[in-house]
Structure formats: C-alpha cells, structure tokens
Amino acid sequence: MYPEWQKKRFYELHLAWLVQGPRGLELLFKVNPYSLYPTREEALEAAKALLKGRLDQDPRVGQGKAPILLSEEDRARFLVLLESGKALLPLDRYALLGEVAEVEERLLHKAPFQDPTNVLQSLKGLPVRLLLTPLNDPEGESQKLAQGPLEVLPEGIRVGDFFLPIPPETPVEGLAYEEAFFHLGDGRYYLYALSSSTSS
Structure with a gap:
C-alpha cells in the first residue's frame, strides 16, 4: 500500500x-x-x-x-x-x-494514469461502477457505462466487458479504495467501488 x-x-x-x-x-x-x-x-x-x-x-x-x-x-x-x-x-x-x-481520513490523491500510485490501482479486482457525465452539457446526466470487477491494464481499464482506453498522462484523482475520476475528451468519468450491500 x-x-x-x-x-x-x-x-x-x-x-x-x-x-x-x-x-x-x-x-x-x-x-x-x-x-x-x-x-x-x-x-x-x-x-x-x-x-x-x-x-x-x-x-x-x-x-x-x-x-x-x-x-x-x-x-x-x-x-x-x-x-x-x-x-x-x-x-x-x-x-x-x-x-x-x-x-x-484518506485525502484526495492525484497522479497520472501511468503512475502506480494512481487510485485506480487501489480498486483493481473490486466490483465497481463506471459512470460518464458530459462536460459540455450543464444539464447532462451521468450514464452508467459498466459495472463489474475492475481490471487496470497498461493501455486503459476494463470494467466487466467494457474497455476504456486511457492515455498514460491522464490525471486520475480520487480516494484510494473508494473512488476515482478523470476527464477524457468531452466527458468526466467517475468510478466507485460497490460495497457488498450496493452491488445489486
């Protein structure tokens, strides 16, 4: 750790x-x-x-x-x-x-995707939910992209069957073992760990 x-x-x-x-x-x-x-x-x-x-x-x-x-x-x-x-x-x-x-308390930590300390690494293997919110639409609602175990790969992440490529220099911020968020293109991605009571 x-x-x-x-x-x-x-x-x-x-x-x-x-x-x-x-x-x-x-x-x-x-x-x-x-x-x-x-x-x-x-x-x-x-x-x-x-x-x-x-x-x-x-x-x-x-x-x-x-x-x-x-x-x-x-x-x-x-x-x-x-x-x-x-x-x-x-x-x-x-x-x-x-x-x-x-x-x-855990403090927010920010590191590039390629950095081993980026908080996505702390969520590896855990059941997570991945959401996307459009940045350029103030009334845009978050949409669920995927749910399942998180796999962190050198070129991106896989949540269940959904693969999301992430450039190595992308800043990833969040709380270890709890949540991570980052921007790609026109979207803000938010990923959070599901507790056993909310994994349904």
Missing part, C-alpha cells in the same frame, strides 16, 4: 449553535465548514480565531447569524472546555457546542 493511499490522522473541528427545542437542545446551525487539521493544537488555534468573530455561519455552509454575541468571559470559558475535547456552553435558550475530534 502506498503512503498516498493510507488513512492519516487528523483533528476535525466542529462548532455549532444549538437552540432549546421541545425535546432538549437541537441543532440551529453548524458554524464552520468541514475542517481538518494536522494537529490538535492547530484545530484549537482555528477555534480561537473563529471565537474572535461573531460566530455567524460561514457563508460556505449557510447564512445563519449568531443568536448571541459571546462575552470575553464566555469565550475564555468555552476555550477551556474545548481544550478537553468537547465544549457545551449554555447561553440563555441557546448553547454553543464545540468539539475537536480525532479522525482518520
């Missing part, structure tokens, strides 16, 4: 506003987008930076506005709680929730 294919340890930062509902605290909105950091300290630093602001929802996530502005004392108390891993700061009928969670 190539290092590029392995899961790596990261720290994910979650910040969210909660509101008191009929059955207890409920999610009002997530403040920050999906965020991974190499170290716990970097995740905490990112939280500190976010806490200096209003804690409105990041525009990449939505348009929510912070229901309450935190005092300096609230910020300090929240950070102390967050350093232990998880923080819940009740504020009137709202609460600020924070967590720094250790996760293992």
Whole structure:
C-alpha cells in the first residue's frame, strides 16, 4: 500500500449553535465548514480565531447569524472546555457546542494514469461502477457505462466487458479504495467501488 493511499490522522473541528427545542437542545446551525487539521493544537488555534468573530455561519455552509454575541468571559470559558475535547456552553435558550475530534481520513490523491500510485490501482479486482457525465452539457446526466470487477491494464481499464482506453498522462484523482475520476475528451468519468450491500 502506498503512503498516498493510507488513512492519516487528523483533528476535525466542529462548532455549532444549538437552540432549546421541545425535546432538549437541537441543532440551529453548524458554524464552520468541514475542517481538518494536522494537529490538535492547530484545530484549537482555528477555534480561537473563529471565537474572535461573531460566530455567524460561514457563508460556505449557510447564512445563519449568531443568536448571541459571546462575552470575553464566555469565550475564555468555552476555550477551556474545548481544550478537553468537547465544549457545551449554555447561553440563555441557546448553547454553543464545540468539539475537536480525532479522525482518520484518506485525502484526495492525484497522479497520472501511468503512475502506480494512481487510485485506480487501489480498486483493481473490486466490483465497481463506471459512470460518464458530459462536460459540455450543464444539464447532462451521468450514464452508467459498466459495472463489474475492475481490471487496470497498461493501455486503459476494463470494467466487466467494457474497455476504456486511457492515455498514460491522464490525471486520475480520487480516494484510494473508494473512488476515482478523470476527464477524457468531452466527458468526466467517475468510478466507485460497490460495497457488498450496493452491488445489486
């Protein structure tokens, strides 16, 4: 297994506003987008930076506005709680929730088709589905080209009985053991592994 294919340890930062509902605290909105950091300290630093602001929802996530502005004392108390891993700061009928969670994730990897680390190689022998989406048709829908075990050959790939030639320099991107995508001509090809529950 190539290092590029392995899961790596990261720290994910979650910040969210909660509101008191009929059955207890409920999610009002997530403040920050999906965020991974190499170290716990970097995740905490990112939280500190976010806490200096209003804690409105990041525009990449939505348009929510912070229901309450935190005092300096609230910020300090929240950070102390967050350093232990998880923080819940009740504020009137709202609460600020924070967590720094250790996760293992694979990162997107990009390599030319001829490179042995291209993620298609990690899918060899697995049952996969191959889809094609036209690039020049904004309303074009993906069409299933093939389904079956993946064979990676020097000149392209074979999925079941379907053969697709791929030039050696074609960039292939994806997550090892999960999915791969690449462009050829006017099409975007997407190939993903089928789990045993979805192989029907």
